[in-house]
Amino acid sequence: MTIEALSNKLHSALKLQQDPCLIQSKNRHFAPLVVGEFVAASQDFPIVFIKEQETGQFKSIALLGIEPGSNVFYSDEGWQGNYRPQAYSLSPFMVSQQDNNTDAILCIDNKSPLISTEHGRAFFDEKNQACDWVSKRGEQVVSYVEQTQVTQQFIKVLLDFELLAPQTLTLKPTGKSETSLNGLYAIDEKKLNALDSNKFDSLRQSGALVAIYASLISMQRIEALVRASSKA
Amino acid sequence: MTNNQTKQVVIVGGGTAGWLTAASLAKRFNSAGQGNIQVTLVESPDIPTIGVGEGTWPTMRKTLANLGISETDFMRQCHVSLKQATKFVNWKETPKPGIDNHYYHLFTSFHDAADFNMAPYWQRGEVGQAATFAQSVSVQGAICEKHLAPKLMTNKEYEGVQNYAYHLDAGEFAKLLKDHAINNLGVLHVSANVTDVNLDDDGYIEAVETDTDNAIHGDLFVDCTGFKCLLIGDALGVAFKSIDDTLLTDYAVVMQVPYKDDNQAIASCTISTAQEAGWIWDIGLANRRGTGYVYSSKHSSHERAEQKLREYIGEQSEGLTARFIPMNIGYREKFWHKNCVAVGLSAAFIEPLEASAIFLMEAANNMLMELFPRDRAAMVMVEKKYNDSLMFRWNKTIDFIKMHYLLSRRSEPFWLDNRTKTTLPSSLTDLLARWEHHPVSGYDFDNVYEPFPLESYQYILYGMGFEQDLSFNPGQYSKRDQAQQSFKKIQSITKQVEQQLPTNRQLLTKIQQFGFQKL
Numbered sequence: 001m002t003i004e005a006l007s008n009k010l011h012s013a014l015k016l017q018q019d020p021c022l023i024q025s026k027n028r029h030f031a032p033l034v035v036g037e038f039v040a041a042s043q044d045f046p047i048v049f050i051k052e053q054e055t056g057q058f059k060s061i062a063l064l065g066i067e068p069g070s071n072v073f074y075s076d077e078g079w080q081g082n083y084r085p086q087a088y089s090l091s092p093f094m095v096s097q098q099d100n101n102t103d104a105i106l107c108i109d110n111k112s113p114l115i116s117t118e119h120g121r122a123f124f125d126e127k128n129q130a131c132d133w134v135s136k137r138g139e140q141v142v143s144y145v146e147q148t149q150v151t152q153q154f155i156k157v158l159l160d161f162e163l164l165a166p167q168t169l170t171l172k173p174t175g176k177s178e179t180s181l182n183g184l185y186a187i188d189e190k191k192l193n194a195l196d197s198n199k200f201d202s203l204r205q206s207g208a209l210v211a212i213y214a215s216l217i218s219m220q221r222i223e224a225l226v227r228a229s230s231k232a
Numbered sequence: 233m234t235n236n237q238t239k240q241v242v243i244v245g246g247g248t249a250g251w252l253t254a255a256s257l258a259k260r261f262n263s264a265g266q267g268n269i270q271v272t273l274v275e276s277p278d279i280p281t282i283g284v285g286e287g288t289w290p291t292m293r294k295t296l297a298n299l300g301i302s303e304t305d306f307m308r309q310c311h312v313s314l315k316q317a318t319k320f321v322n323w324k325e326t327p328k329p330g331i332d333n334h335y336y337h338l339f340t341s342f343h344d345a346a347d348f349n350m351a352p353y354w355q356r357g358e359v360g361q362a363a364t365f366a367q368s369v370s371v372q373g374a375i376c377e378k379h380l381a382p383k384l385m386t387n388k389e390y391e392g393v394q395n396y397a398y399h400l401d402a403g404e405f406a407k408l409l410k411d412h413a414i415n416n417l418g419v420l421h422v423s424a425n426v427t428d429v430n431l432d433d434d435g436y437i438e439a440v441e442t443d444t445d446n447a448i449h450g451d452l453f454v455d456c457t458g459f460k461c462l463l464i465g466d467a468l469g470v471a472f473k474s475i476d477d478t479l480l481t482d483y484a485v486v487m488q489v490p491y492k493d494d495n496q497a498i499a500s501c502t503i504s505t506a507q508e509a510g511w512i513w514d515i516g517l518a519n520r521r522g523t524g525y526v527y528s529s530k531h532s533s534h535e536r537a538e539q540k541l542r543e544y545i546g547e548q549s550e551g552l553t554a555r556f557i558p559m560n561i562g563y564r565e566k567f568w569h570k571n572c573v574a575v576g577l578s579a580a581f582i583e584p585l586e587a588s589a590i591f592l593m594e595a596a597n598n599m600l601m602e603l604f605p606r607d608r609a610a611m612v613m614v615e616k617k618y619n620d621s622l623m624f625r626w627n628k629t630i631d632f633i634k635m636h637y638l639l640s641r642r643s644e645p646f647w648l649d650n651r652t653k654t655t656l657p658s659s660l661t662d663l664l665a666r667w668e669h670h671p672v673s674g675y676d677f678d679n680v681y682e683p684f685p686l687e688s689y690q691y692i693l694y695g696m697g698f699e700q701d702l703s704f705n706p707g708q709y710s711k712r713d714q715a716q717q718s719f720k721k722i723q724s725i726t727k728q729v730e731q732q733l734p735t736n737r738q739l740l741t742k743i744q745q746f747g748f749q750k751l
Contacts, residue, residue, distance in 0.1 A: 055746045056385030159750070166751060183386070185751070 002110040003094065008128045011108070016092070017120035020078040023113060024088040027074075029065035031085035034147035035154045037062075038211040042218035044073070044081040046225060049155070049164055049185040058155045058164070058185065060215075063225060066171050067179055072228035080228075086144050093141045104145070106138040154208055161199055163191050163212070169222065174230035187215050237607050239269055242450030244426055244440060244463055246275035247282070248402055249576025249593050250456035251409035252295075254419045256597040259299050261604075264418030269604075272420040273413070274440060274448060279425075281406060282458060282557070282577065286515045286522050287315060287502050287587030290339055290397045293390045295594050301412055303389035304747035310404040311518040313740055315397045316340070316372055316382045317501035318586065323511075324697055325641040335695025336366040336373040336501070337586075339395040340382075341687050342722050343369070345674070351690050352671045352702055353715035360719050365694035368719055371726040378730060379497040381739035389748045393729060397587075399502070399515045399522075422448060426457075429467035436571045436608070437463060451571065452605075458577040459560060465578065470569050474562040478634055478655055480646065481510050481583045484557045485537050486524035489548050500736040504585065505544065508532065509646040512544050513584065518740045526559070526583050531646035559583065567622050568615045571608065573600060580626050585636060588629045588683065595625060595683070625683045631660040632684050632692075638664070639696035667693065669704055 004010060025031060030050070033041055038060075041047060045062035052059055062085055064071040073080045092112035095104040108115065108123075125131050130138075158164050165188040169181040192212065195203075203209045243254050254273045261269040296306055306312060321334040343350060350369050353359045360368030367373055372394050375382065383392035413419035424442035432438045439447040440463075455463035464470045476482060491498075503514040510527030525541040532540070534556060542549040563580030567573065575596045582588065599618055605611040634657065637650040649655070663676060672689050693700070702709070734742070 051386040051749065053384075053386060055742060056387075056749055057746055058749065162750075164751060 003096070003107050004110050005096065006106045006108050006123065006130070006134070008124050008130070012124045012128055013117050014115055015117060015120040015122050017114045017116070019089070019091070019114055021074065021076060022079045022084055022088045024091040025064065025071055025074050025079075025085070027069050028071055028088075029068055030061040030063050032087040033060045033062050033085060033151075034144060035060065035151040035208075035211045036147050037083070037086060038214040038218075040083045041085060042214040042221070044083050044221065045085075045218065046221045047215040047218040048167070049158075050183055051185075058159070060151060060155065063181075063222075066169075066173070066181060066225055066229050070229065072225060086140070090137070090141050090144060093137050095138075095141050095145055097145075104142055106134075106141065154211060157203070157206070157208055158187065158212075161191075161195060161203075163187055163195075165191070171222075171226050171229075173226050176230065186219060187212055189216055192216075236451060238451040238605055238611075240450040241269060241271045241452045241454065242440065242448055243271065243273040243454040243456055245456030245458060245576075245578070246273065246406060246410065247456060247458060247576065248406050248409070248590060249458075249578075250275065250454075251406050251413055252590075252593055253454055253456060253575050253597050253600075255299050255409050255413040255417055256295070256601060257604075258413055258417035258419045260601045262418075264416070270420065271413075271418070272422060272448060272450070274422045274424055274426060274442060276425045277423045279460075281403065286399055286402055286517070287513075287584065287590070288397045288400065289587060289591040289594075290395050291591060291594055292398055293396075297390045299409075299412065300416065301408070302747075302750070304743060306400075306408060307398075307518075307740070307743050308747075309408050310398075310400040311520070312401075313399045313498050313516055313518050313736055314381055314383065314392075314500055315399050315502060316394055317376050319376060319499075319501045319503045320636070320695065321503060321505040323504070323506045323636060323640055323642075324695075326643050335364060335691070336376060337688060337691040337695065338366055338370045338372040338376075339397065340372045341370050342718060342725075345672075345686050345690065348711070348714065348718070349671060350715050350718060351694065352709050353712060355671070355694070355700055355702055356706075356709060358709075358712050359715045363719075366691060367726075369690075369722065371722055371729055374726045374730060375733060376499070376501040379500055379735050379737070380730065380733040381500055381736045382733070383739065384733065385739065385742055385746065385748070387748065388751050393733065396500075399517050401517055401519075426462060429463060431467065434570075435468070437467065452611075453572045454600075455572055455574040455578045456576050459581070461564070461574070461578040463578075464564055464566070464569055464572050464574040468569050468572055470564050470566050470574075472560070472562055473565050474560070475582070475630060476561055478630060478657060479561050479583060479637075480528045480530070480650055480655070481526045482559050482561060483529045483534070483537065484524045484526045484559055485534065485541055485554050486522070486557060487541060487545065487549060487552050487554050489521040489523055489545055489552065491520065492548065495737075498736040498740060502587065506640070506642060507540050507544075508644045509537070511585065512541060514544075516736070524557075526585075528646055531644075531649070563623075563626050566615075566619050567596070568618045570615075571611060573618070575600075579622075582626075582630060582633060585633045586629070586684070588633075591683070592622075592625065592629070595681070596622060621681060624679060625681060627657075627659065629683050631657055631663075632688070634660055635664070635689075635692060636696070639693065639698055641697075664698075667698070667700060669701055671700075671702060 041062050049058050064073050092109040094107050096107050097104040164185045167184045167186040172178045243250050254271050258271045263271050317336045317338045324333050354368045382394035382396035414421050424444040426440045427443050428441035430438045437453045439449040441447045499516040505512045509532035512525045515522045525537050527537045538554045567579045603614045605614045
């Protein structure tokens, strides 16, 4: 990956292709999710929580496969889900922000296979101004970064209220050997129901409730994931 | 108040012993709740704590978890680093250039020796001919050599990839326990000097007089006044039994050493380096090292001891001041007398070679909580049980420490004196005589409250090069294949965990920023 601030000096000749397959998701068995994506994502993927290897901090993810390196939603013919997780769909755009006081700088991953000088939409117009679609994508990335912070707050509430519980999924895809997925955490429905009214009310007021239920309901997608893994 | 129930516990003395006891009792008895047993701690605002006990055993994880303290908070406040062994350097023999002379006493063994004991196979040369005993039975020595941590950021609080304990700043630790005890557990705190101890007609402590308050009455008193031993010693007259005829060290000179820079490795084990008249501890905390030379003043002048410590530390010792601590090695003839229990230095003190001080406080507290007597009639029974059990544990600890000296082949006068017959407890020499021809067995340790497990003895014996002849009854060692498979497995796991684990310093830095999760 080569991250460069998007500039009309360096990148005026570059074009970006459509990304029907979510190329970034190839061989990834999960996609990081922000809390605003939970409802839409819950129709396709189990939404669970894992710990970041380096920091031990929780993050929310959509499970895309049941073993490392396997993504059942990825296909060269096009993405097999309805919802496209932003962690991959925003690629190759990202923002860089030194600290809270400076403006975020829109960057691109220069090594992305979606970027070339031949195919797709140009980043810059004939006046060498960033095209409208680029500005829009930039806004989406900034909003995604903001959502990441909201998601951290959401996870903090889940931890403070002790609503997460470790979950080991033992799965048996047809024609394959049994696999266990460790290190997953899911919302504990019993603990949610046992919350006192004040805490429960605060979840409702902060808008966390819908995300919590989306995650709970999304667990029904595990079976579909196992079925898809059997075919693969 | 002879017939009254035990409702008021008064602890005299702060420090690690006092606050650990206060917090443990208050938590267990739910003292914050109305009508429950009340715990009061009287602490002198003028007396500083000794504050050099900086190593714990893995038991501390359970103790802290039970108290409801977050491991992240504990590690941040007390400058904690993680400890997974003691490394003994130059203990085997007087160092010679070019000859490696160290061994590990580890916390984790691959097999529980009760399930499968690899030691005889190693001893008979059937596995790990080129490897040390520790390397043959555990991955942890290799981890220590590379200063790696025993856990990952993804491990939850109090859980590790390997078994571990702590190195901590004792002063901060007492503060943390104090805040928790007062604010969360309902311990009452009185800041005052105890001026007198009032006894009743039966010789039980009725109250302690203070210089600021009225007398503080209680039903059970805990003496945590350290070497002063105000209650069980001065007031109740329980005699002190010196053990300077067995353990010969009587002084420590200590120095706190800053790290050179933020990149210097933080050891994930305690390093104990033998010297001409004792040994030096080296404990790497998150923010500094704590070092100290424990020595015999009969075998070394104080000046020479300080010089040896400075030589050990090297140029970093320049400008640092040394502090001398006289050590009264021994124990009270009783730890529990009438309605008074001694915990910490007031009960006993032995050299900190195996970091037993804080462990024995935990052990004392656990027993006190579990057997807590209803009234004075019940105290008489408990007193005996408690004294027998803790005396057993102290004696075993003394023997275990003595074993390190006995097995050494160092040749300086201090070391020769340590091996003279008159200094050797028969409880130790009997066991060693048996082990000359037999493997160490679980049946050698038939008390459930043995402070040191079988594995600890094996690490010291084989690390020290104890000569053992296991040619008798060779038919019993029929699991050679299993031993060899285990050996191979341990070697391959060693490589894996070396890849996986962060360094102790990396982990400690990350804890400052992120902390561990509770689940």
